[in-house]
Amino acid sequence: MKSDSINLSTNSKMEFVDISSMIQKHISKSGIMNGVCHIYNPHTTAGLTINEGADPAVQDDIISAFKKIVPFDHPYRHQEGNSPAHILTTLTGSSVNVFIENGSLKLGTWQRIFFTEYDGPRSRKIWCKIITD
Amino acid sequence: MKSDSINLSTNSKMEFVDISSMIQKHISKSGIMNGVCHIYNPHTTAGLTINEGADPAVQDDIISAFKKIVPFDHPYRHQEGNSPAHILTTLTGSSVNVFIENGSLKLGTWQRIFFTEYDGPRSRKIWCKIITD
């Protein structure tokens, strides 16, 4: 199946956006019942992750720790000032794979899929491709 | 093929569990000779990684460095006290893909697949799905 592009927009410099329901909508539209959904982030200052969605404080804590882990006051050579965002992109990863069963995303009890913005706010997109069983 | 769930248990707060032989058993049981095995961690305080298995000191060193990289004494908002585990989950990733050839896991010479526990000890599970060539 050809990949689909889904648009989203972010509102802050660093922000996790829960895209789980967008992905479910994409799966439902495809009519595919069983397979693997490959979700891909085509940007170089944002990533994709799967983590807890129930308590929004978890996302805040991850962002606040990332600001401490990645050096912000550092002699970077890239002139656009967004090197920390490129570093976090490699640390987070550019894609996630989730299973589809009976037409539904199969996530763990507390899991949600997040677009991780590291250099927003911006208009962004993600690409999805489903491989059937 | 429908995904399978494999149970495991962890014995420490932070621990790497070598799951390579569990995955090989799953592949053998499936009878599939060639494909990609998607391994998925449905938890939000544990991950999956592929790294050296020969010297257990490598796993100890990764855990000991992770304790230094992720701030433990930090004003976290999430009240469960396990924010470092959620952070490490995003840094490690929730899934790994390995190739199957002639009915066997195709790993590099020193590679083993690890379940990375960051908030144990607990009963855990992983999900596997094989896509044939």
Add this chain to the structure above:
Amino acid sequence: MKSDSINLSTNSKMEFVDISSMIQKHISKSGIMNGVCHIYNPHTTAGLTINEGADPAVQDDIISAFKKIVPFDHPYRHQEGNSPAHILTTLTGSSVNVFIENGSLKLGTWQRIFFTEYDGPRSRKIWCKIITD
């Protein structure tokens, strides 16, 4: 389709090698028009990432930040002296998946695929397997 092995060599201790055109060559040779290309790193002191390729300063900045993030002066137990490389391998990840459309790698505007060497210089290899739609 059986996986293919692609050889490359690295020239520094830590270095990002752009492998995008090697992957494109592999896809073209396969004749496959649509699918997912799984790229796998069989080493335990090197990874794979997708990040900006236009400005080489971005790669330098990621490496320079990684040297600060991962403790180099630390009481590691592994006797080979390359524990930081093993740690960076887990932080980066061992595989990336990219979409193939109309016979071409489908990357974002600024994206390139990099082999991330953390313990070079060495002769290395990557494995590729394509799953067709």
